[in-house]
Amino acid sequence: MAVIEARALAKSFRIPSDRRETVREHLFNAFRPRSFERLDVLRSVSFDVRKGETLGIMGRNGSGKSTLLKILCGIYRADRGDLLVGAPLTPILELGLGWNPELDGIDNILLLGTAMGLRLREAKNAVDEILAFAGLDRFANVPLKHYSSGMASRLAYSVAFKTVREVLVLDEIFAVGDAEFRERCEARYRELSAKGHTVVLVSHDPRVISAFCSRALLLDEGRVAFEGRGGEVVDEYSRRVAMASPGPALA
């Protein structure tokens, strides 16, 4: 049974020749025509995600991965195409940024936790566990502005892992923190997957895609260029990267 059905999703961004972001600019330039450049980030993307499976998405920078995830999560709106998401979905995106720097760890956990769907009581009960998972117990009362970017990302992952509903959408997971924290994330991810959660994950890391994904897509210029088992997609990705660059294929 498909939990996510995406049909011919398309998204482009219109980039104006001159930006008008203020009332003043709009008024003074009202009669001056401006041109737009269209950037087609997604041209037509179709796929299904079945219940309980982990679908990987690979692709070079600018291939549309992050835009696709944002559309899946309802943060961006597709221009065309149909999307059906049959179960509540937890996004874990762009975690490095996005905290209130003036608030301490606990308040930020409560804020993000309730925004991501925890009840306030649940969020309060989970604070210790979240801080422990992130390895940040000692920094609970320190304002986020004093955290390093790695610490902030770890905290975000920990909150997100706690708020998981049915479908988990992950952008570049396991790219954060030290080896120990990555290990903990992977263990937590395996636990969720074993419980039958559906996962969509984007990664550049061949190891992650082949180890975790039963199926994967390769995005190229806003289309699904290749679809297959995790290992097959990694091979295809490596082949394309090798073709595109004269140097050694993969780090």
Add this chain to the structure above:
Amino acid sequence: MRGSVTAAGTRVDVAGLLWTLARTDFKTRYHGTFGGFLWALLKPALMFVVLMSVFSFIFATSPNYRLNLIVGLFLWDFFAEATKTGLTSLHAKGYLLAKTRFPSWILVVASASNALLTLAVFLAIFLAYLAFAGRAPGAAAAALTLFYLVLFFAITVGISLAGSVLFLRYRDLNQVWDVAVQAGFFVAPIIYPLEILPERFHFWLYLWPPTPVIQFCRAVLVDGVLPTARANLLLAAMAAVILAVGVLVFSSQVADAAERL
């Protein structure tokens, strides 16, 4: 043409999120102390002292001038403060919008919490003063005051909802609104009694939403006069229209909000 999206609902603890937003807002603004909050009450209080010292001489014939002035000032302060923070609320909390999907109107409503708290504290002090002076409002007057405040809140939320999404398009809208608010302070009869203006202008002044709210609150709290049912209905209709327009503008624009942050 827009793509069609069918997504399973994401339940959010609206009350819990509102409370967390309001509490953390208070904390960042006043460093979590009540002393810091009292400091914020000083602004309208000082305004009151200065304006009263000057204008109570000019309007010496108006018996309730001081009470009217302070009611007007605090209601106005609520309106100005709530709409200004409401306007930038989505932008200010963009870090949440870019990360997850939740009903973002909550951010706009929560942004008024601080102004609401200031107004509540003022009202408590003001009512205590009235009771002390033997002028405590009756049940009908108290109920009507509450009714007006609910309408006033609806008006500010309506303006904030529309403003918050438009601000993402027009980044100087807050400056435009600042000018409007500054001019609006003099359009509303705050420092002068409405009666000094020719009656033919009154209708137009009443179209500026704070005017009827301030006038009606003064009538019930200070003068002990209850506005007519028709007047109350008109104010309710005005609040409903402003809120409805705000909701319409907001819902037509909010889907693109994360792209404009």
